[in-house]
Amino acid sequence: MKIFRSLIIIILVLSLFVGLAACGENESEETYAPTDAPAETTVALEETDPTAESGLQGEIHVYSRDASSGTRGAFEELADFEEQLTDNAILTESNGDMAAKVGADLLAIGYVSLTTDFAANNIKAVNYEGVEPTEENVLNESYTLARPFNYVTRAAGDFGDADKEALVAAFIAFLTESVEGANAISSAGGIVDVSSKRAWADLQADHPVVSQDNSGIEIVTVGSTSVEKAIRAALETFQPMAGNFNFKMSHAGSGEGPAGTVGEEKDTAKKGDIGFASRAFKDTEEVILGMSTGTFCLDAVVICAESSNPIANLNQSQTAAIFKGEIQNWEDLD
Amino acid sequence: MITDKRQKNKLASCHRRKLWQDKVIKRIFQGSAILAALMILFIYFFVISRGIQPFLPSYDGDQQNVLSFLTGNRWRPDMNPPIYGVGFIVINTILTSLGAAIISFPISVLTALYIAKVAPPKLRAVLTTIVELLAAIPSIVYGVYAAGTITGLVDDFAGLFGISTYGGNSALAVILLLAIMIFPTITSLAVVSIRAVDRNLELGSIALGASRMETNFKVVLTSAKSGIFAGLALGLGRAFGEATAVSMVAGNRMIGPTLNPFDITRTLTTTILTGMHETSPGLDYDMRFSVGIVLLLVILVTNLSIQYVKRKVGGITNE
Structure with missing residues (x-):
């Protein structure tokens, strides 16, 4: 009797699970590929x-x-x-x-x-x-x-450390010229023409700084919050290729990008080594002062x-x- | 004589050890109870201290007005200055949760009565298992079910009246979803409390000439009302607190209140949840804690009113 009862319970529970699974299949079909929705x-x-x-x-x-x-x-x-x-x-x-x-x-x-x-x-x-x-x-x-995603670095000689300056230059080359950098950006949703890029192995020779141990260097990025995802992806890809440097991202808005690198906030707590804006730089933002500036991808x-x-x-x-x-x-x- | 004394000593030391063990275990229990109570205090303290910040003059940012926050009928954090009005959201939350309770409560109580008193033993075991399984389904699963199936049903239903909905995302979809979600909570508590009704009360009622059904409705249910209403309170608590599943079908309307069941709505929980992962520390983040305080208040007031209603529902008390 007891066995019979527990058998019934097991069968019912199983059928319930099958039923639920079927429901699940149905709605995932409806949500992601609504086959019958157009008919309705x-x-x-x-x-x-x-x-x-x-x-x-x-x-x-x-x-x-x-x-x-x-x-x-x-x-x-x-x-x-x-x-x-x-x-x-x-x-x-x-x-x-x-x-x-x-x-x-x-x-x-x-x-x-x-x-x-x-x-x-x-x-x-x-x-x-x-x-x-x-x-x-x-x-x-x-x-x-x-819209363009733009960058600007601090002025040459304003990094306070020659190795850091060389490393920032290497990262900019990685970000704008290498296939690896372009792939990282596009995986984060940025639009970039990968076909015009070169392999990092070819570019690396110009940047000897990447072959030394850079674990004592911290690169600080500031500016637009929209670029954060793409820049994080690029930095994380570049980190092991460039002597395991550290990075800190403190993004608060496009205006902070040029201000914290070449503008009035460049020597305050809001300062950064590379600044980003998810728009074109304005004439009042003197990005020409930076060691390098340009567009690294589009959104x-x-x-x-x-x-x-x-x-x-x-x-x-x-x-x-x-x-x-x-x-x-x-x-x-x- | 000597052995007797020894035995006495042995007994006494055994007794002392037991007393000591009792004391230690009592302290452990006390400690866990205090820890649990403290957790509530910590959570309340954290949410409230964070949530009242935007209304204080010392706030680092735009100070908010309490009155316009509580009575506002718009939620536009994108505006400059941002508009945070929670009044219409409170009404939406109460309407959707009450709607769910109105659908679910009678079904739950009748199911519980059937399980506890009417069903044959075999069926009773099966039904109890099913109700317990329903309670164990995670809310996100209810959410995908609602987004995939309930919205479609609501859209078709609205089509009968010639109303076009936002793909079925609506207050009605939220109500149906919550009704399904709170059904097992109310039912399982009601089953327990109906089973706990004194058998002699039933026998007395039948002996006085009442039929089985009369006894079930007039004696059993009224005697079990305490537990049934506790189930309702827990069910409503779940309805008020459900965020994940609700946010998938609510539509997060920015203005309100929503009185048309086919229109999109916004509840307190979805307001706290939506965009939480993309927002940065600041006013928008702190306001979510303020909404949290309002949600705690709504739940408190609802539970007090359920206690009041429970006392008003007549019959035998079995407390």
Whole structure:
């Protein structure tokens, strides 16, 4: 009797697990590759939109990220509607969450990074100012929903240590010229043309400092928080190749980059050896004083919509108007 | 004579040793109890001392106004100056949690009654196991289930009324998710308290001519109300405190309160959680602790009101 009872329990528990596992499979399919979602949404499309030519009809669902997101900061700055996002926007948790949610809502508009898997999330990229968002177009600067990641170092002779100065020069070479550096940056989401780079082994000869023990040297980076991920990846890759130097990253904003290296904060507690900005340097920021300055990669944001949404292109004023809540319906978009 | 004395001595020393052991063990128990109590104090102290900082004149940054924080209907940390209004979030939190309790409470109590009193023994064991398994599912799993399945159902349901939702992310999705999540908590506590009802009360009721069902509803349930309401309090606590799963379907609306069940919402926990990993120390970080204080207060007030309701529900007391 007892055996019989426990047998029933075991069978039921097992079937429960199988049931749960099946549920799990279903929803992962729906979230990441919604095979039946387009079928449902076409029905909705027919209901709201009798004439296919006039495009989509209905309320625009604006998807955004939470206020601390770097992608949101870049997007609002580039499309020029900072602090003006509509109160009706839905906030998503991450780039992946945004892609999955926009892919499940026909009336949605959102934005993701260029490295997102568009097809898997059932979303499409929308052209900006008539230009398709591709890595090539970002690099040739025709796609304008992009921004440069710039660097500037302290002035030559201002590092307080010749080895440190040589090491910073070596890191800049690694960051801007080597294949290894470019790979590290692109793995962190930065856009960089890897094909034009050379192997670090070829560059290394110009920087003898990397072959000595540098564990007593600490490189301090300051500036934009947006570049942090890419720079951390590059520094971590470079560290074992360059005598295990130490580094400290104290990023607080683009303005701090030039200020802490060549500007008024260069001898204060906010000083750094390399400063970064996720925008072009201003004329008032005297980056020409630095030992070296330039752009090490680009960052791009892509406007996205559900894949069956007929929208193909948006310009800056349309984008800003949608995200500010001034254009509220798809039919109002000319 | 001598052996007798020795034996007495031996007994006495044995007794003394036992007394001493008792004392040590008592101290160990006392110590763990004090440690547990201190932990509560530490957590409260930490959250409160951090959370009130932005409202003090000594705050290093933009000092916030308590009144506009508590009554505000917008949450816009991206603005300059940032707007932190928690009033609408409190209403949203209470509405979604109460909605979940309204759906889950009757189902849970009836399930518990069935498990404890009506079901045949074999089925009872199976059902108890199932309820316990439901309680053991981690909240993140409930979250992916909700994001993948409940949102789809809500979207289809809204479509029947011609309403377009944000892909099903809505207050209703949050309510359904929480209802499922708090069901095992309420049920298992209710089962325990129904089982603990004095058998003589039931027998007396039946002897007086009441039917089994009359006895179950009028005698058993009212006698077990203390435990059932404790289950409700724990269930509501889970509903108020659930962050991970809720944030996957809530949509984090920046303005409110949300009264339309198909519209997106924002709860206190999702406000604390969202963007936590990307924010840097400063006002935005400290305000999360302020929201934490509000959440603690909401839970306290709810538990007190449940105690009040419990006293009002009539019948035999079995406390």
